[in-house]
Amino acid sequence: xxxxxxxxxxxxxxxxxxxxxxxxxxxxxxxxxxxxxxxxxxxxxxxxxxxxxxxxxxxxxxxxxxxxxxxxxxxxxxxxxxxxxxxxxxxxxxxxxxxxxxxxxxxxxxxxxxxxxxxxxxxxxxxxxxxxxxxxxxxxxxxxxxxxxxxxxxxxxxxxxxxxxxxxxxxxxxxxxxxxxxxxxxxxxxxxxxxxxxxxxxxxxxxxxxxxxxxxxxxxxxxxxxxxxxxxxxxxxxxxxxxxxxxxxxxxxxxxxxxxxxxxxxxxxxxxxxxxxxxxxxxxxxxxxxxxxxxxxxxxxxxxxxxxxxxxxxxxxxxxxxx
Amino acid sequence: xxxxxxxxxxxxxxxxxxxxxxxxxxxxxxxxxxxxxxxxxxxxxxxxxxxxxxxxxxxxxxxxxxxxxxxxxxxxxxxxxxxxxxxxxxxxxxxxxxxxxxxxxxxxxxxxxxxxxxxxxxxxxxxxxxxxxxxxxxxxxxxxxxxxxxxxxxxxxxxxxxxxxxxxxxxxxxxxxxxxxxxxxxxxxxxxxxxxxxxxxxxxxxxxxxxxxxxxxxxxxxxxxxxxxxxxxxxxxxxxxxxxxxxxxxxxxxxxxxxxxxxxxxxxxxxxxxxxxxxxxxxxxxxxxxxxxxxxxxxxxxxxxxxxxxxxxxxxxxxxxxxxxxxxxxxxxxxxxxxxxxxxxxxxxxxxxxxxxxxxxxx
Numbered sequence: 167x168x169x170x171x172x173x174x175x176x177x178x179x180x181x182x183x184x185x186x187x188x189x190x191x192x193x194x195x196x197x198x199x200x201x202x203x204x205x206x207x208x209x210x211x212x213x214x215x216x217x218x219x220x221x222x223x224x225x226x227x228x229x230x231x232x233x234x235x236x237x238x239x240x241x242x243x244x245x246x247x248x249x250x251x252x253x254x255x256x257x258x259x260x261x262x263x264x265x266x267x268x269x270x271x272x273x274x275x276x277x278x279x280x281x282x283x284x285x286x287x288x289x290x291x292x293x294x295x296x297x298x299x300x301x302x303x304x305x306x307x308x309x310x311x312x313x314x315x316x317x318x319x320x321x322x323x324x325x326x327x328x329x330x331x332x333x334x335x336x337x338x339x340x341x342x343x344x345x346x347x348x349x350x351x352x353x354x355x356x357x358x359x360x361x362x363x364x365x366x367x368x369x370x371x372x373x374x375x376x377x378x379x380x381x382x383x384x385x386x387x388x389x390x391x392x393x394x395x396x397x398x399x400x401x402x403x404x405x406x407x408x409x410x411x412x413x414x415x416x417x418x419x420x421x422x423x424x425x426x427x428x429x430x431x432x433x434x435x436x437x438x439x440x441x442x443x444x445x446x447x448x449x450x451x452x453x454x455x456x457x458x459x460x461x462x463x464x465x466x467x468x469x470x471x472x473x474x475x476x477x478x479x480x481x482x483x484x485x486x487x488x489x
Numbered sequence: 490x491x492x493x494x495x496x497x498x499x500x501x502x503x504x505x506x507x508x509x510x511x512x513x514x515x516x517x518x519x520x521x522x523x524x525x526x527x528x529x530x531x532x533x534x535x536x537x538x539x540x541x542x543x544x545x546x547x548x549x550x551x552x553x554x555x556x557x558x559x560x561x562x563x564x565x566x567x568x569x570x571x572x573x574x575x576x577x578x579x580x581x582x583x584x585x586x587x588x589x590x591x592x593x594x595x596x597x598x599x600x601x602x603x604x605x606x607x608x609x610x611x612x613x614x615x616x617x618x619x620x621x622x623x624x625x626x627x628x629x630x631x632x633x634x635x636x637x638x639x640x641x642x643x644x645x646x647x648x649x650x651x652x653x654x655x656x657x658x659x660x661x662x663x664x665x666x667x668x669x670x671x672x673x674x675x676x677x678x679x680x681x682x683x684x685x686x687x688x689x690x691x692x693x694x695x696x697x698x699x700x701x702x703x704x705x706x707x708x709x710x711x712x713x714x715x716x717x718x719x720x721x722x723x724x725x726x727x728x729x730x731x732x733x734x735x736x737x738x739x740x741x742x743x744x745x746x747x748x749x750x751x752x753x754x755x756x757x758x759x760x761x762x763x764x765x766x767x768x769x770x771x772x773x774x775x776x777x778x779x780x781x782x783x784x785x786x787x788x789x790x791x792x793x794x795x796x797x798x799x800x801x802x803x804x805x806x807x808x809x810x811x812x813x814x815x816x817x818x819x820x821x822x823x824x825x826x827x828x829x830x831x832x833x834x835x836x837x838x839x840x841x842x843x844x845x846x847x848x849x850x851x852x
Binding site: 249253306 | 578
């Protein structure tokens with residue numbers, strides 16, 4: 167259980183975190199979402215006692231981080247990539263952390279094996295790829311077998327296989343009753359792992375809701391129809407009082423009508439359908455609309471607005487968009 | 490997906506290691522399998538039986554948490570009914586843990602090995618060479634062990650560098666965030682670092698200096714025919730026609746020199762913690778060590794005579810030279826020990842400032 171109360175952090179004039187109040191419950195994966203520079207990492211640093219809050223409070227099971235006597239058994243954190251000394255071998259890196267918390271040394275090879283870094287245990291992280299660095303960070307987070315795990319952008323730099331692994335791992339950890347708090351700037355990624363969602367923009371709380379509710383409220387659902395006789399189908403739909411939108415690739419999109427009803431309608435008029443599929447428009451889009459006013463670093467290179475991009479369900483596409 | 494409050498694997502109250510270990514083992518295999526940078530997959534299934542169930546619970550696992558946070562299931566859990574408790578024995582951490590951790594850290598980076606080996610080569614190498622060089626001299630121009638200073642003057646730079654790096658390398662790499670996450674008691678981290686570094690620097694420097702002193706002794710001691718040595722203060726270096734080590738010379742040239750240089754290193758560590766920047770801290774320390782002497786050399790004229798004297802007297806190099814019985818100031822009988830005490834005070838002050846800043850600042 168992590169509780170934030172009116173958490174505020176100012177760096178000079180700039181407000182990084184602005185009166186954040188929410189809590190992270192055990193047993194589920196809580197996604198912490200926001201565009202780059204929204205204050206996600208700052209919030210996590212405040213939680214770990216690395217930075218001191220300007221105002222407000224952040225507590226872990228009722229206690230401040232520096233009151234924890236066995237912090238690694240309590241909360242495991244994957245910090246911003248490469249918070250390691252590049253010249254110290256992966257094994258020794260984990261060993262010194264284990265020693266600082268009285269964790270038995272046998273746990274070190276265990277976690278290295280868990281993340282698949284056994285073969286490079288004696289190698290120095292200086293030469294690690296981004297993905298290997300992330301794995302080492304995850305090993306570090308799991309070292310104390312903690313009740314709470316907190317991952318800052320865990321899928322950054324991982325290959326698709328690694329991403330799949332991280333998703334499964336997070337869900338598993340939550341299923342074991344742990345509190346899982348994971349930040350990301352990718353809505354599509356979160357929609358696959360998180361059950362609860364906290365969205366921030368420019369340090370302010372934008373949403374604190376369950377993923378299902380967020381999807382329900384924010385995503386556009388529609389049915390895609392594809393037929394060799396689009397004109398006839400449009401007429402039929404028009405007669406039934408159903409508005410349809412023709413998309414450039416020749417298919418039709420219908421909102422707010424069940425796929426079953428559309429299928430029946432087509433069958434009634436003996437229209438051949440090549441596709442009849444319920445679609446959910448991109449959550450990325452909903453997320454971008456939610457945080458549109460709060461994006462700090464706008465890119466001005468793309469001519470098209472966020473509305474033009476849609477259907478980014480695959481992580482790869484979302485990843486590109488999130489950049 | 491489960492609903493938020495559901496606990497798919499609710500554990501029985503007071504679940505011990507036997508109850509929980511299997512799920513962990515399972516988790517380990519499941520997670521280990523899908524990725525293999527390295528391992529042939531057939532190895533993975535062979536692992537779990539040998540794993541957690543054999544854990545000797547030195548203390549009831551999760552006892553600490555269990556007492557405060559009743560496990561879920563059955564009675565309604567408390568405000569923080571987080572459902573997981575680990576089979577790993579939980580320890581209340583103390584300074585000893587931090588010291589063990591810092592020892593692992595300092596021995597597992599190459600910079601430690603390099604700086605200490607170079608220090609050794611400089612101190613023993615240059616010291617040995619000057620001893621051999623002096624063996625053929627007609628004149629006794631300085632106490633027997635004192636030419637060990639030449640190598641140490643260079644060797645101390647290595648200790649200063651190591652002292653700075655112990656702290657600043659963590660800031661440079663971001664490791665400090667990990668360190669302070671693992672041990673949020675920042676004062677404890679600073680204390681552990683200081684202790685480990687100081688002991689290591691002291692032992693290594695003292696060993697190097699002792700070796701150098703022994704070389705000097707074996708090369709230089711023996712009968713001297715001539716008594717027309719340069720300075721009157723070195724009369725004590727000759728007894729009954731033999732070149733001998735003066736009273737207190739051994740102590741100053743071994744333990745004294747080791748302490749002095751280790752303290753300089755500790756001061757560097759504190760400066761490193763204050764500046765959090767390797768190059769900046771090393772440069773600052775070079776300035777502290779060399780500048781008083783260099784500035785004093787260029788101070789000419791009557792008006793500045795007193796200031797010049799003071800700068801020479803309190804120059805860190807003078808402290809070291811005085812321990813070798815060759816002080817740079819006019820008072821040729823000055824011992825280096827008061828200056829060593831002064832250095833200890835300055836170092837303690839710098840460490841306290843470093844502690845204050847460390848606890849105050851964001852990482």
